[in-house]
Amino acid sequence: MIRNLWNDLDGTFFPESALDYMPADRLREVQLQRLKAATALAYDRVPLFRERMDARGAKPGDVHRLEDVCLLPFSIKNDLRDKYPYGLFAVPMSEVVRLHASSGTTGKPIVVGYTAEDMEVWKQVIMRTLYAAGYSRGDVVQNMFGYGLFTGGLGLHSGIEGIGATVIPISGGNSERQVMVMKDFGVTAVCSTPSYFIHLIEVAAKLGIDFKRDLKVKRGVFGAEPWTDRMRQYIETASGIKAYDIYGLSEIIGPGVASECTCQSGLHVFEDHFLMEIVDPATLEPVPDGSEGELVITTLSKQAMPVIRYRTRDITAIEPRPCACGRNLRRIRRISRRSDDMFIIRGVNVYPSQIETALLRTEASLPHYQIVLTRKSGLDRMEVRVEVTGEMLSDRLSEMEGLQRRFARSIEQITSLHTDVTLVQPGTIPRSEGKARRVLDNRNEPV
Amino acid sequence: MKIRQISVFLENRPGRLSALCRTLADAGVNLSTLTLAETGEFGLLRLMTADPDKAKQVIEQAGYAATATEVVALQVPDRPGGLASVLRVLETHNISVEYMYAFAMRAGGDAVMVFRFDDMDRALAALQAAGVNVFTPVDLFGA
Ligand SMILES: [Zn+2]
Numbered sequence: 001m002i003r004n005l006w007n008d009l010d011g012t013f014f015p016e017s018a019l020d021y022m023p024a025d026r027l028r029e030v031q032l033q034r035l036k037a038a039t040a041l042a043y044d045r046v047p048l049f050r051e052r053m054d055a056r057g058a059k060p061g062d063v064h065r066l067e068d069v070c071l072l073p074f075s076i077k078n079d080l081r082d083k084y085p086y087g088l089f090a091v092p093m094s095e096v097v098r099l100h101a102s103s104g105t106t107g108k109p110i111v112v113g114y115t116a117e118d119m120e121v122w123k124q125v126i127m128r129t130l131y132a133a134g135y136s137r138g139d140v141v142q143n144m145f146g147y148g149l150f151t152g153g154l155g156l157h158s159g160i161e162g163i164g165a166t167v168i169p170i171s172g173g174n175s176e177r178q179v180m181v182m183k184d185f186g187v188t189a190v191c192s193t194p195s196y197f198i199h200l201i202e203v204a205a206k207l208g209i210d211f212k213r214d215l216k217v218k219r220g221v222f223g224a225e226p227w228t229d230r231m232r233q234y235i236e237t238a239s240g241i242k243a244y245d246i247y248g249l250s251e252i253i254g255p256g257v258a259s260e261c262t263c264q265s266g267l268h269v270f271e272d273h274f275l276m277e278i279v280d281p282a283t284l285e286p287v288p289d290g291s292e293g294e295l296v297i298t299t300l301s302k303q304a305m306p307v308i309r310y311r312t313r314d315i316t317a318i319e320p321r322p323c324a325c326g327r328n329l330r331r332i333r334r335i336s337r338r339s340d341d342m343f344i345i346r347g348v349n350v351y352p353s354q355i356e357t358a359l360l361r362t363e364a365s366l367p368h369y370q371i372v373l374t375r376k377s378g379l380d381r382m383e384v385r386v387e388v389t390g391e392m393l394s395d396r397l398s399e400m401e402g403l404q405r406r407f408a409r410s411i412e413q414i415t416s417l418h419t420d421v422t423l424v425q426p427g428t429i430p431r432s433e434g435k436a437r438r439v440l441d442n443r444n445e446p447v
Numbered sequence: 448m449k450i451r452q453i454s455v456f457l458e459n460r461p462g463r464l465s466a467l468c469r470t471l472a473d474a475g476v477n478l479s480t481l482t483l484a485e486t487g488e489f490g491l492l493r494l495m496t497a498d499p500d501k502a503k504q505v506i507e508q509a510g511y512a513a514t515a516t517e518v519v520a521l522q523v524p525d526r527p528g529g530l531a532s533v534l535r536v537l538e539t540h541n542i543s544v545e546y547m548y549a550f551a552m553r554a555g556g557d558a559v560m561v562f563r564f565d566d567m568d569r570a571l572a573a574l575q576a577a578g579v580n581v582f583t584p585v586d587l588f589g590a
Contacts, residue, residue, distance in 0.1 A: 395454035
């Protein structure tokens, strides 16, 4: 037990990480105590939560065991939109020291708030995230998550400073400058979305910079979008760094909800602050450990905006076995897809991740793509637009047509649906916050 | 001698070709020849210029996907059966032509044709042995 208080990599003592190794029974006690307090706080201060509790005849006092969380009502993203901007806050604005918001791709944005205490918790979970991935004082960290209203940039920022590393608050964009900074500033670690980093690997190659020889980057934490093991393999082989998955969402806190340790086998959830459940997205009933379902999170310590049983729409499973690193925090598997990204075409459920898998069978790195759904004479049609890169390009038309056919065939193999694949010029698929909008559903648009 | 040709991916939409040409002109890239091969949906623009590396860089910086390949430029006698005589050399060596097009300029009275073969090295050897004139970049673009 004492050994575990020391960091697994170099034996340095990190007091913040000690919580990762809290004995399981003690951890459950802490969770229960905090769940009771969070329920009481939300009931007292958040009218929407109280109305829903009253409607089902539940009282905060009904929570006696952790399993009693299922007595509480679910909350969804739309609640944050409906109560925009401050309707779900549990403290007066004089207690709120920070606001973040997500740019709404559809309708109004959502706003989240933090008290000074919330900010401290946020910093702590990011510090634990970074320690778990082997970051420490002395690292020079290039933080490429967007700064501003998005929680990614500033969220990681405070934790990087917290562990005493050097933070470069460069934010996203301007790829050539990113590579230049990485080289000139002697950057040893990065924070980024995986797709943006893959793009930077390509940019560096184009600039004649060899990631392994010319740069000192050793590790990176990657998140803010679903990614795959194949993408991790590509990042690690092409750039020679270790790539760790991190998970979070603004509605809960931002980054810092769960993160991978150096074992790279699932993400440890910071369970002392976040209570997780996995439910069947259709029935909302809990599923057994190891089975896939939608991740539902209750904040246990959040003051400004306690969130009870939030449906993340992210599909994952609890990893039942203990982790080799010795942490007692349970793990979730890499988020492979989102339940609301799923679309149904001709009666078949399709996830964008399946299209990604299909594209990656043909290409080493995931090209930018977009799924466009249309309807003609009552018949649904799926088109996948793929941006052509220099690496894919051939001077022969027959090869380009062959590439198109290979894409279509592997999509058909995975989804059993016929697809039209369209090759488009680079940069023509719209991007938002570094992520492309994956699915464009025009089926109800007038033709 | 092989010559570097730049191929650019273009969607078949009005204005795409002229936009690319404008980009090249603005960067001072002088095109010696330009040809477009298309399917219904997209096209491959193949171009040659005195400084192919610069052209590729300009094109990529403007956001297009481009790739460089090697082709040969041959002197084809401007008389009936002129092209057939060149093709016969390849046929006897079992080399196939992936594509070909006419270079914008002529050499003396003869045509200049650009070829891409499935086996460039074998093709070059066969053509030179048969006495076909293979142009160098200096022949085409000047020193
Ligand atoms: Zn672990």
